[in-house]
Amino acid sequence: MRIFRYLASDVLTHTLAVAVVLFVVVFSGRFIRYLAEAAVGDITAEILLPVMLYRLPSFFELILPLSLFIGILLSFGRLYADSEIVVLRACGTSSAKLARLALVPAVLIASVVALLSLHVAPDGSARARLLLETPKAAENLQVLASGRFKKQRAGRLVSYAETIDDQGVMHNVFVAERKPDDLQMTITLAQSGEIIIDPETGRRYLELRNGSRHRGHPGAADYEVVSFSQFGELIPEEEGSVRSTPRIESIPTRELLNRSDSKAKAALWWRLSLPLLVPIVAVIAVALSKTDARRGRYARIGPALVIFLVYFIALTQSRSLIEADGQVWPMVATHLVFACLAALLLFWEDLSSRALGVRRG
Numbered sequence: 001m002r003i004f005r006y007l008a009s010d011v012l013t014h015t016l017a018v019a020v021v022l023f024v025v026v027f028s029g030r031f032i033r034y035l036a037e038a039a040v041g042d043i044t045a046e047i048l049l050p051v052m053l054y055r056l057p058s059f060f061e062l063i064l065p066l067s068l069f070i071g072i073l074l075s076f077g078r079l080y081a082d083s084e085i086v087v088l089r090a091c092g093t094s095s096a097k098l099a100r101l102a103l104v105p106a107v108l109i110a111s112v113v114a115l116l117s118l119h120v121a122p123d124g125s126a127r128a129r130l131l132l133e134t135p136k137a138a139e140n141l142q143v144l145a146s147g148r149f150k151k152q153r154a155g156r157l158v159s160y161a162e163t164i165d166d167q168g169v170m171h172n173v174f175v176a177e178r179k180p181d182d183l184q185m186t187i188t189l190a191q192s193g194e195i196i197i198d199p200e201t202g203r204r205y206l207e208l209r210n211g212s213r214h215r216g217h218p219g220a221a222d223y224e225v226v227s228f229s230q231f232g233e234l235i236p237e238e239e240g241s242v243r244s245t246p247r248i249e250s251i252p253t254r255e256l257l258n259r260s261d262s263k264a265k266a267a268l269w270w271r272l273s274l275p276l277l278v279p280i281v282a283v284i285a286v287a288l289s290k291t292d293a294r295r296g297r298y299a300r301i302g303p304a305l306v307i308f309l310v311y312f313i314a315l316t317q318s319r320s321l322i323e324a325d326g327q328v329w330p331m332v333a334t335h336l337v338f339a340c341l342a343a344l345l346l347f348w349e350d351l352s353s354r355a356l357g358v359r360r361g
Helices: 002-039 045-081 084-090 095-132 253-257 262-288 301-325 329-346 348-360
Strands: 149-152 157-164 170-178 185-197 204-216 224-234
Touching (some): 045 084, 045 301, 095 329, 185 224, 253 262, 329 348
Antiparallel strands (some): 170 185, 204 224
């Protein structure tokens, strides 16, 4: 029991330290990106911090498995480097028992990850999306004060609205856009317009009403003029932006259980895979943490991180395959392959010694 408390405490301490460092790195990076979006008017500054707070569970469901993996490597690596594991092995503690001791904090972390991925993170994503889909948050053109021009897309798009009412409806709208590859200009004039959010996809559209669209090259006489009563244009979202999170991420897990489409199935299996990932990588970390005083406690971190990265990439690719054809076997096979790899690495020394003994015999 004392050995268990000692190992569990050391593993959890290292895991917490690594999680704090990873959280600071991830949170600061995302915050800087979202702050840049607020600076150019893609989102309002008032909802920036609440959206970040609602997205925290989504960060931690990915941070915690990696933190536990690195925490076990650091903890057991120190024990090997200080010859403490050698003493435990001399007292009859086998590799399997070390793995069982490490699985206890791993099961605790897996339970937290399961709570985050299955309930807390989808609820937080739904709340964040609700904030982003309010009329005041769906801005882009609406953030301008009435009667001021706004540049977007590196100056290739200029927009203007004479007045904007309390409901976010713009009046007397002017939009000028130039393609990046040539000098073709597109100028749109409309009596009114507003930003509409598609309830199915969550994508934003600029909807203009009662206007005309002029397209051509400056100095030429072959302009194309089109009049319209209603015109809609998709507002592009940059990869990694605050609005780029798929809508499926905000759907509750219990609703995903009742859906049979491939995207819902992929999202459900992804949420189930995150807690299942934890005990498997914990055993891999225990197996790869073996070192000695000469090599140091950090000797195996590089190869171990490569295995973790391959595992995670395999899971993401499996999710893409499920979205494509609805078959869940790629993700199940991925977990089985790495579970077998974990067992092989854990018992590699025993298997090797037995094989050598059979050859000598």
